[in-house]
Amino acid sequence: MSADALPATALPRAARGSPGLLGRVARTIHLAWPATALVAAIVLAWEFYAQFSGIKPTILPAPSRVLAQIIENRQALVDNAIPTLIATLSGFTLSVASAFLSSVLVDFVRPLRRALFPVFIISQTLPLVAIAPLVVLWFGFGLLPKILLVALVTFFPMMVALVQGYDSTEKDMEWLLRSMGASRAQVFLKARLPSAIPFFFTGLRISITYAVVGAIFAEYAGAANGLGIYMLSAKNNFRPDLVLAAVFCSALLTLILFGGTVLIQRLATPWERVRKGGGK
Amino acid sequence: MSAPRLSLSHVSKRFETLDVLGDISISVAPGEFVSILGPSGAGKSTLFQILTGSTPPGGGVIAFDGEELKDASGKFAFMPQRDALMPWRRVIDNAILGLEVQGVRRAEAYGRVAPLLAQFGLAGFERHYPSQLSGGMRQRVALLRTVVQDRQMLLLDEPFGALDALTRASMQQWLERMWERHRWTALLITHDVREAVFLSDRIYVLSARPARVIREIKVPLPRPRGMREMSSPQATKIEADLLEALLGSSAIEFA
Numbered sequence: 001m002s003a004d005a006l007p008a009t010a011l012p013r014a015a016r017g018s019p020g021l022l023g024r025v026a027r028t029i030h031l032a033w034p035a036t037a038l039v040a041a042i043v044l045a046w047e048f049y050a051q052f053s054g055i056k057p058t059i060l061p062a063p064s065r066v067l068a069q070i071i072e073n074r075q076a077l078v079d080n081a082i083p084t085l086i087a088t089l090s091g092f093t094l095s096v097a098s099a100f101l102s103s104v105l106v107d108f109v110r111p112l113r114r115a116l117f118p119v120f121i122i123s124q125t126l127p128l129v130a131i132a133p134l135v136v137l138w139f140g141f142g143l144l145p146k147i148l149l150v151a152l153v154t155f156f157p158m159m160v161a162l163v164q165g166y167d168s169t170e171k172d173m174e175w176l177l178r179s180m181g182a183s184r185a186q187v188f189l190k191a192r193l194p195s196a197i198p199f200f201f202t203g204l205r206i207s208i209t210y211a212v213v214g215a216i217f218a219e220y221a222g223a224a225n226g227l228g229i230y231m232l233s234a235k236n237n238f239r240p241d242l243v244l245a246a247v248f249c250s251a252l253l254t255l256i257l258f259g260g261t262v263l264i265q266r267l268a269t270p271w272e273r274v275r276k277g278g279g280k
Numbered sequence: 281m282s283a284p285r286l287s288l289s290h291v292s293k294r295f296e297t298l299d300v301l302g303d304i305s306i307s308v309a310p311g312e313f314v315s316i317l318g319p320s321g322a323g324k325s326t327l328f329q330i331l332t333g334s335t336p337p338g339g340g341v342i343a344f345d346g347e348e349l350k351d352a353s354g355k356f357a358f359m360p361q362r363d364a365l366m367p368w369r370r371v372i373d374n375a376i377l378g379l380e381v382q383g384v385r386r387a388e389a390y391g392r393v394a395p396l397l398a399q400f401g402l403a404g405f406e407r408h409y410p411s412q413l414s415g416g417m418r419q420r421v422a423l424l425r426t427v428v429q430d431r432q433m434l435l436l437d438e439p440f441g442a443l444d445a446l447t448r449a450s451m452q453q454w455l456e457r458m459w460e461r462h463r464w465t466a467l468l469i470t471h472d473v474r475e476a477v478f479l480s481d482r483i484y485v486l487s488a489r490p491a492r493v494i495r496e497i498k499v500p501l502p503r504p505r506g507m508r509e510m511s512s513p514q515a516t517k518i519e520a521d522l523l524e525a526l527l528g529s530s531a532i533e534f535a
Contacts, residue, residue: 172360172364175332175334175358175360175364176377177377177381178333179333179352179353180378180381180382181353181354186381190380197368270409271367274409274411274412
């Protein structure tokens with residue numbers, strides 16, 4: 001094969017040399033500093049305003065006060081974050097599983113897609129503020145209404161991502177498989193389903209952020225414990241510092257879950273990593 | 281040619297108001313390399329859609345080994361225009377796709393592909409993903425995936441169309457040597473005159489839509505073919521004839 005020289009990108013990774021730990025840290029700092037600087041500036045401005053404008057801490061607490069409250073109430077915050085996490089993950093699991101099953105169903109039975117999609121779109125127009133108390137009214141203060149509400153807000157984006165992913169399949173790939181004598185199920189398993197993987201993870205990243213908000217909203221409408229109900233009672237006791245402490249916890253929770261989906265994607269799609277590493 | 285492997289007589293096809301194939305009659309003998317040369321958008325790929333069973337012919341008769349072709353599955357190994365490699369499959373798993381669909385067990389499928397890897401210039405790249413390969417290598421994986429299916433005939437749809445000129449030339453040479461060795465029965469679609477002359481035993485020239493066969497030319501150049509054979513007066517004459525036929529057909533279109 002002298003006519004076709006090996007491309008440099010085909011060499012094993014070790015032979016090309018990787019940037020190394022120091023280089024990666026430097027790169028991360030380089031990428032992250034604008035966002036970090038902006039957040040720091042906002043927090044600083046907020047701190048100055050709260051300290052020197054004479055505004056009451058029961059209206060706008062300073063970030064330093066919020067931080068102090070987080071440390072002081074860490075046990076209560078953790079105790080309330082756990083039910084929220086459980087509701088989020090259970091609802092999200094239910095939502096992903098049912099979105100996957102229905103996406104497969106509508107992919108195989110086209111008329112069903114035309115029947116179901118309008119219903120799903122309508123489900124997305126329901127205002128959560130109105131629906132959450134009703135769901136609590138119907139299903140009580142337990143875990144079930146929270147799971148249902150999380151599923152309600154995350155199902156549609158997952159479903160749309162999957163269906164779009166199936167439709168993104170290269171036409172030539174399907175033609176090729178049919179020319180090989182593949183059945184419809186084989187075409188789905190070998191081409192349509194793997195083609196949807198990047199879309200699936202995009203949907204996952206978007207809806208995991210909705211999921212936490214959904215769980216907190218459900219708790220807000222009525223719960224024994226959880227970050228939502230914690231925020232509500234803090235607000236009723238005129239403690240905005242505690243509300244913000246809980247907000248911080250929910251944001252942290254969302255970020256951790258978001259990071260989890262990114263990690264799962266990296267592990268589940270080794271070929272994507274190779275593409276980035278290979279630079280081709 | 282007493283018993284052609286594939287013969288099409290008066291095959292036509294229209295999509296709603298679009299007349300794609302006018303009247304196509306061609307034949308391919310066993311072990312023969314035949315090209316279909318035509319202007320872009322002449323419906324050459326439609327012909328392959330009909331042969332692979334993706335769409336039914338509008339009219340005419342298709343016969344395979346003397347019998348009317350009812351079910352295309354199992355007869356042809358098809359190589360699409362863009363390589364259609366699956367980015368999530370490693371080279372070796374892309375190569376065995378057809379065997380997998382046939383239900384061949386993975387270990388056995390690997391066993392069938394392994395001895396061919398070196399010939400296809402892919403030894404040592406089995407575990408790579410397609411995104412790590414050059415365009416020429418990707419095309420060779422696609423061709424490997426096509427030939428291991430062990431069908432009676434190859435259908436190649438502009439296999440080198442997306443490659444740069446230099447890679448394309450080297451791939452054509454490589455394919456010519458491979459064909460010398462394996463003598464596959466092959467039908468190649470192309471709009472590259474040189475490629476058709478270089479690879480084929482016989483060439484059909486199609487007109488613009490609705491496509492008809494306007495010329496059939498034998499290529500009696502000795503094999504193996506190289507740059508020397510390609511620059512012989514005979515080869516130059518064939519190329520000129522083909523170009524004239526092609527340009528003549530489109531001149532009618534624009535008149």
